[in-house]
Each structure stands twice: as C-alpha cells, then as structure tokens.
Amino acid sequence: MNSEPLTESPNLSGKNSQSVTGEPISSLENVPDYFLKYDVESSYFEELHSIKEEVASLRNEFSRFLQRANQQHIEVMLTEMRKNFMKPMVDYICEDANERMHDNMTRDCGMREFCETAFRDFMQETAGLIGRGKVDSETVKQYRSRLEELRKEAKTPQCSKCFSEATSLFEKQVKLMRSLQIYEDRGEEAEKGNISEMPPEKLVSEICEPIANKQRLLMLKALSGESKTFSELSKLTGLRGGNLLFHLQKLLDTGMILQRSERGDYIITRKGYSTLQGLSRIYSEVGEA
Numbered sequence: 702m703n704s705e706p707l708t709e710s711p712n713l714s715g716k717n718s719q720s721v722t723g724e725p726i727s728s729l730e731n732v733p734d735y736f737l738k739y740d741v742e743s744s745y746f747e748e749l750h751s752i753k754e755e756v757a758s759l760r761n762e763f764s765r766f767l768q769r770a771n772q773q774h775i776e777v778m779l780t781e782m783r784k785n786f787m788k789p790m791v792d793y794i795c796e797d798a799n800e801r802m803h804d805n806m807t808r809d810c811g812m813r814e815f816c817e818t819a820f821r822d823f824m825q826e827t828a829g830l831i832g833r834g835k836v837d838s839e840t841v842k843q844y845r846s847r848l849e850e851l852r853k854e855a856k857t858p859q860c861s862k863c864f865s866e867a868t869s870l871f872e873k874q875v876k877l878m879r880s881l882q883i884y885e886d887r888g889e890e891a892e893k894g895n896i897s898e899m900p901p902e903k904l905v906s907e908i909c910e911p912i913a914n915k916q917r918l919l920m921l922k923a924l925s926g927e928s929k930t931f932s933e934l935s936k937l938t939g940l941r942g943g944n945l946l947f948h949l950q951k952l953l954d955t956g957m958i959l960q961r962s963e964r965g966d967y968i969i970t971r972k973g974y975s976t977l978q979g980l981s982r983i984y985s986e987v988g989e990a
Contacts, residue, residue, distance in 0.1 A: 807863055848867065
C-alpha cells in the first residue's frame with residue numbers, strides 16, 4: 702500500500718488552530734467558537750444586569766417623586782381648608798368657649814361677671830391665633846403664662862374651678878392648632894414620646910389595627926405615591942366589593958385615608974403618611990436584625 706505524505710489538515714470551521722509555539726492569537730478568526738460564544742453571553746448578561754439596575758433606580762426615584770408630589774398635594778389641601786373654613790371655625794370656637802364659660806363658671810361669686818368677660822376676651826384673642834399661617838411655641842408659652850398670672854390673682858378657693866375651665870378651653874385651641882399643622886412644639890412632642898405615657902387602647906385601635914393587615918398596608922403604600930380609585934385598589938389588592946369596602950372603611954374610620962367625594966378616589970392623609978414613615982424607620986432599625 703502506497704503511503705501519502707502527511708499534511709496539516711484544515712480546521713472544520715475554516716479557521717487555523719493556535720500554533721504549537723504558544724504564540725497569541727491575533728484575530729477573532731483564530732479564536733475557537735466556544736470562546737466567542739462565552740464572551741458574547743457574558744457581555745449580554747452584564748448589559749442586562751446594568752439595565753435592570755438602572756430601571757430599579759429610575760423606579761425608586763419615580764416612587765420618591767410621587768410621594769413628594771402627594772405630600773405637596775396634602776399640604777395644598779390643608780392650606781385650602783384653612784383658607785375656606787378658618788373664619789367659621791374661629792367663630793364657632795369663640796361661641797363654644799363663651800357658652801362653656803357661662804355654664805361652668807361658679808355662679809355664686811361676686812366676681813363672676815368680671816371674670817367671665819376677662820376669660821371671654823382671652824379666648825377670643827387666642828382663637829384668633831388659629832387664623833394665622835403659623836403659631837410659634839413662644840406665643841403659646843406667653844398665653845399660658847398670662848393664664849398663670851391671672852390664677853395668682855385669684856382671691857377665693859372657688860376661682861380654681863373657673864381657671865380650670867379656662868385652661869381646658871385654651872388647651873383645646875392649642876390641640877386644634879396642632880391638628881391644622883400651624884403649631885408644633887418639639888419640646889412638647891418629646892415629652893409626649895415618653896413610652897410610659899402611651900395609651901395602649903388608643904394606640905392599638907387607631908394605629909396598630911389599621912396597618913396590621915397586608916392588604917390595608919399595601920393600599921396605604923400605593924396611596925403614598927398617588928390617589929387611587931376603587932377599581933385601581935381592587936386590582937392592586939385582588940379584593941372585590943364588600944371585602945374591599947371593609948378594609949377601606951377601617952382606614953377611613955381611623956383617619957389614615959380620605960375619599961374626595963362619595964364616589965371619588967382615595968388619598969392618604971398626613972396621619973397615614975406619618976404612620977408609613979414611622980414604619981419605615983422601625984423597619985430600617987429592626988426589620989433586618
């Protein structure tokens with residue numbers, strides 16, 4: 702049998718294999734297919750991962766933007782409410798204070814008429830603070846001091862009843878100022894933050910129970926970004942009809958959310974938003990511990 706001279710056989714793919722001398726391959730034509738495939742897939746997955754990170758970042762930024770926009774919307778609503786209802790509210794507060802002072806002050810006292818007039822003027826003056834855009838803590842402190850000075854001038858033991866009534870009415874006005882977000886005293890808030898003074902029943906019924914449900918918490922989170930209709934909340938939670946109404950009513954009754962009108966969309970309130978912020982702080986501190 703005749704033998705033929707041995708020659709270098711070509712690569713099946715038409716590419717020359719790497720030389721036995723170990724010289725580096727200088728062009729892609731000389732790179733094996735499986736290396737090319739690996740490089741392409743690796744680059745693809747890196748790009749895909751980078752895109753996913755950018756989308757996640759954009760989504761977070763958009764969510765924060767919606768939260769800020771919704772918070773601004775709440776601020777606008779509060780401003781409009783103060784503007785439209787302030788005078789009737791102040792008039793009602795003054796009328797209510799006058800009636801309570803007249804009904805609850807000591808009757809058999811020769812100074813009753815003088816004191817009633819003085820307290821009425823004081824209450825009308827402090828009620829006027831509610832019409833302001835902001836009330837600073839120093840102003841409230843001055844009015845409290847004025848009440849204390851008047852108390853020191855009390856001449857009979859019966860005076861304590863009248864001063865207690867006047868003090869109660871004034872603190873009621875201060876509470877309303879806080880509710881309208883026109884007055885805030887950090888020192889008082891810190892004192893109120895004492896754990897020993899937390900009312901368990903009120904805390905459970907007005908804060909813990911409304912958010913101790915996955916669907917209600919999901920709705921609050923969604924409403925922190927923008928208002929939602931009944932249908933949108935239904936799609937979000939998977940709840941229908943009466944079941945959804947039950948959970949919405951829990952949030953409405955505790956002041957976590959509001960409905961614009963009888964069939965309008967739902968929006969989160971300052972209380973609901975503050976509750977979510979509190980939950981976020983708690984989770985960041987102990988949620989992953």
